[in-house]
Amino acid sequence: MNRPFPISNGRKSYSKPAEGLPVGDAVLNDESLKTDSVAYLNWDESISVDGDIVDADHKSFFEISKVMIESKLSGHHELILENCLSMLEDYVTGHFNREELAMRAANYPRLYDHKNKHDQFRNRIRRMTSEYRRGDKSAVDDLPALVVSWFRSHIVTDDVPYKGWVQSTHWDKRPLYFLMPHEMSATNDDDGVEWF
Numbered sequence: 001m002n003r004p005f006p007i008s009n010g011r012k013s014y015s016k017p018a019e020g021l022p023v024g025d026a027v028l029n030d031e032s033l034k035t036d037s038v039a040y041l042n043w044d045e046s047i048s049v050d051g052d053i054v055d056a057d058h059k060s061f062f063e064i065s066k067v068m069i070e071s072k073l074s075g076h077h078e079l080i081l082e083n084c085l086s087m088l089e090d091y092v093t094g095h096f097n098r099e100e101l102a103m104r105a106a107n108y109p110r111l112y113d114h115k116n117k118h119d120q121f122r123n124r125i126r127r128m129t130s131e132y133r134r135g136d137k138s139a140v141d142d143l144p145a146l147v148v149s150w151f152r153s154h155i156v157t158d159d160v161p162y163k164g165w166v167q168s169t170h171w172d173k174r175p176l177y178f179l180m181p182h183e184m185s186a187t188n189d190d191d192g193v194e195w196f
């Protein structure tokens with residue numbers, strides 16, 4: 001089967017050059033999105049944390065990243081991209097709150113470092129999206145690749161290690177919407193984000 005794109009995913013390599021977006025080891029274009037070259041963009045069992053709500057959250061970030069890439073490559077992406085950016089900001093906030101609340105409830109000793117990594121990533125996304133909204137349309141070109149790469153690394157390095165500490169009883173399993181700061185402050189004054 002001919003592949004119109006170069007990719008090195010550890011299993012295969014292809015030599016034909018192509019235009020596209022670099023994501024991980026792959027260069028993605030409209031053709032490669034139709035093939036198994038998007039494996040890097042797909043959540044898979046190797047990065048499963050709990051087989052439950054955490055995995056569901058993580059999967060959504062991979063899906064949002066794929067939609068951003070597809071909308072970019074389609075050439076008709078601004079409205080979709082803006083929706084993706086808003087969703088990404090909200091989901092990141094909700095997911096990080098979900099994890100931080102669970103780690104705090106479990107007295108997880110690495111919570112402080114974990115939260116710092118969340119904060120840095122969230123701030124990076126906010127900077128990129130605000131630059132985009134101020135008119136720099138190229139400011140989020142690398143955002144899908146950043147999101148996928150960051151989550152792949154963060155899940156393995158930082159999320160998996162809390163598995164042994166955080167039991168199922170620690171999780172707030174409500175949908176991410178309810179884990180936004182405004183919702184949390186409305187329902188529980190003790191659920192603020194600034195804990196340190």
Ligand SMILES: [Fe+2]
Binds near residue numbers: 099114118154158159
């Ligand atoms: Fe995390």
Ligand SMILES: [Fe+2]
Binds near residue numbers: 058155159
């Ligand atoms: Fe996570």
